[in-house]
Amino acid sequence: MKEVTLTIKNESGLHARPASLLAEKAQKYNSRLTILHSDGIVDAKSVVSILCGGISNGAEIKLIADGIDETAALEGVAAFILSLDE
Amino acid sequence: MFNITGSCGSEGFTSGYAVVKKNPVPTVEKYPVADPEAEILRFRDAQARYDGELSRLCQASGLHKAEVEILQAYRVILHDEVFFAQALQLIQEDRLNAEYAILKTQQATEALFKKLDDAYLQERLTDIQNVCTAFIRTLQQVEEDFAERIAGTDEAIIVAEDLTPEETIKLDKKKLRGFILERGGVTSHVVILARLLGIPAVIGVRDATSLIPPGSHLLMNAEAGKVYVSPDERTLDTFAGQMQAAQKLKNERDTDAKKIALTRDGICVPVLVNAGSMESITAFDPLCCDGIGLLRTEFLYMGRDGYPDEEAQFQAYKLAAEVTAGKLLIIRTLDIGSDKQLQYMQLPPEDNPALGYRAIRVCLDRNEMFQAQLKAILRASVYGKVKIMFPMITTLEELRQAKAQLEAAKADLDAANIRYNPALEVGIMIETPAAVMLSDRLARECDFFSVGSNDLIQYTMAADRTNIKVNYLYNECNVSVLRMIHLVAQNAGNAKIPWGICGEVAANELLIPLWLAWSVSELSVSPSRIGQVKHIIHGCSVEALRQQADDVLSCATSAEVKERLAGLPWKKEYI
Numbered sequence: 082m083k084e085v086t087l088t089i090k091n092e093s094g095l096h097a098r099p100a101s102l103l104a105e106k107a108q109k110y111n112s113r114l115t116i117l118h119s120d121g122i123v124d125a126k127s128v129v130s131i132l133c134g135g136i137s138n139g140a141e142i143k144l145i146a147d148g149i150d151e152t153a154a155l156e157g158v159a160a161f162i163l164s165l166d167e
Numbered sequence: 168m169f170n171i172t173g174s175c176g177s178e179g180f181t182s183g184y185a186v187v188k189k190n191p192v193p194t195v196e197k198y199p200v201a202d203p204e205a206e207i208l209r210f211r212d213a214q215a216r217y218d219g220e221l222s223r224l225c226q227a228s229g230l231h232k233a234e235v236e237i238l239q240a241y242r243v244i245l246h247d248e249v250f251f252a253q254a255l256q257l258i259q260e261d262r263l264n265a266e267y268a269i270l271k272t273q274q275a276t277e278a279l280f281k282k283l284d285d286a287y288l289q290e291r292l293t294d295i296q297n298v299c300t301a302f303i304r305t306l307q308q309v310e311e312d313f314a315e316r317i318a319g320t321d322e323a324i325i326v327a328e329d330l331t332p333e334e335t336i337k338l339d340k341k342k343l344r345g346f347i348l349e350r351g352g353v354t355s356h357v358v359i360l361a362r363l364l365g366i367p368a369v370i371g372v373r374d375a376t377s378l379i380p381p382g383s384h385l386l387m388n389a390e391a392g393k394v395y396v397s398p399d400e401r402t403l404d405t406f407a408g409q410m411q412a413a414q415k416l417k418n419e420r421d422t423d424a425k426k427i428a429l430t431r432d433g434i435c436v437p438v439l440v441n442a443g444s445m446e447s448i449t450a451f452d453p454l455c456c457d458g459i460g461l462l463r464t465e466f467l468y469m470g471r472d473g474y475p476d477e478e479a480q481f482q483a484y485k486l487a488a489e490v491t492a493g494k495l496l497i498i499r500t501l502d503i504g505s506d507k508q509l510q511y512m513q514l515p516p517e518d519n520p521a522l523g524y525r526a527i528r529v530c531l532d533r534n535e536m537f538q539a540q541l542k543a544i545l546r547a548s549v550y551g552k553v554k555i556m557f558p559m560i561t562t563l564e565e566l567r568q569a570k571a572q573l574e575a576a577k578a579d580l581d582a583a584n585i586r587y588n589p590a591l592e593v594g595i596m597i598e599t600p601a602a603v604m605l606s607d608r609l610a611r612e613c614d615f616f617s618v619g620s621n622d623l624i625q626y627t628m629a630a631d632r633t634n635i636k637v638n639y640l641y642n643e644c645n646v647s648v649l650r651m652i653h654l655v656a657q658n659a660g661n662a663k664i665p666w667g668i669c670g671e672v673a674a675n676e677l678l679i680p681l682w683l684a685w686s687v688s689e690l691s692v693s694p695s696r697i698g699q700v701k702h703i704i705h706g707c708s709v710e711a712l713r714q715q716a717d718d719v720l721s722c723a724t725s726a727e728v729k730e731r732l733a734g735l736p737w738k739k740e741y742i
Contacts, residue, residue: 088510090469098236100291100741101239101243101244104243104247105243107329107669112271119252124249126248126249127247127248127249127250128243128244128247128250129244129247129276129295130247130250130251132280132288132291132295133279133280133294135288135487138534151256157724163471163472164470165470
């Protein structure tokens, strides 16, 4: 299991389009990908989960990857989240 | 005939015939299933069919990129196994039919979303509801004949409670003239699409589907939020006149955007754009824009884990210089404060970020960071007509320190034999009252001014424009504000340096003649306003304005100012 802490920097947070793209990206990996935030837990492969999570700009989250490709999954998804700019 | 009013979702005038779409109340039956496995197969089959439909829609020709993105987002929701796990469980364990299982899942999510107090998210709930409804319809094998009804009408104005993105996308755009919706907020898909397609939309019209008879002739003035149903002769005439005038104005502005901004007495006042992202740089249109009057550099520092190095910055500034190809490019050094979330910068949390550690104050305090930016800008200066500008200057000492830093950067580049423009012009943003009051001395030690009116107005009026209790004080025609800007203009004139405006007042229709009268050298605005600004410049005669504009300063209230400005001679005369 691997984890990293990040801050959400894009303006709309994990809403709308970013949520959709994030779920798509996460689904490409075998590992389970979980986001821990102040209000609870979100399954990063579920767009509805992400939307319900209400994770906004400035939120600090912990991204956890658990599985065969956890290193690649953690890096890939973390990089994706940090690259969001809308 | 009668008329109804709503809000503007997307501007424009149009006329057409009503195609009314009533939402049939979906009847979802609940019944037990003998074979849950078979029901799950039925679920998966419908899921695949609906996905196929969405996928086919995506491939349709002539789709806007935004339309494809929405369809894609719908597919992602459709394949959300965590979301539909609930439904599958209801089928498997409770032995219920798929339609009902999906409906229950949808309702559970609705309850969750109601707790989130976020308008933007509510629109996303609509997406989830749309996917579920369409999924259920696919299971029920209900065909939608709405798209066919449009086929019969050549100038269709859709009247509906709301439209799903798919319904919008399926519409034959050639026959579509407008939308009238009972619901729809500014972030709803239909409104966003309507804007992208340039189709007028009036939203928030209660009971539109009951009030407007199908097939009736409709006129829409979307900006005013007005719909005229079965208009009589007189209304038709008035409307035609309004529509023509609006179209004429739009055409003029579009034409003007591509012309040189010359006043009637032949004075050129370049109209530049404000930019602050890679996108806005690459979107620079040399046919309309006379340059980039403000390149905000904060975007290079955001969304990262550490400072952008000199090389990365240099590449971005070089690109901007190449894209502006010989036209003016004014790069503003970092203007950041603790109100922006940049962890790596470790800006101390402040009670009052607007009055705190920001902009030039941070730069003068962080040598290495500032040097990297200065060198990057210097290196880029050989690739175009580049100038540099310092934000939030309040004292002469600050300006001198910043210039000393610039000289140090030059010395470093000299030692490394790296090229830069040694005659790089240095200007400052005038956005604080202190700078205004010192503008006579500041003008002697820099090459140009740019008035940052947004902040200048807030600091002058001691009012936060985002605070609804006091933002009535944020008034571009406020007497004190105009006196401040006039002082800046005078001092710049006396020192013979150019002064420009990059704040929002640069595009204020009432004020542009005043800026021209005060010899503004350039106006930097958002790209969508270029045509409008140039249109006004074309209609102005600076000489005539100079004679008339003086007594604006003797007005005592902003109401008087507006009255005086409205009387200035700048209307285009068609001789």
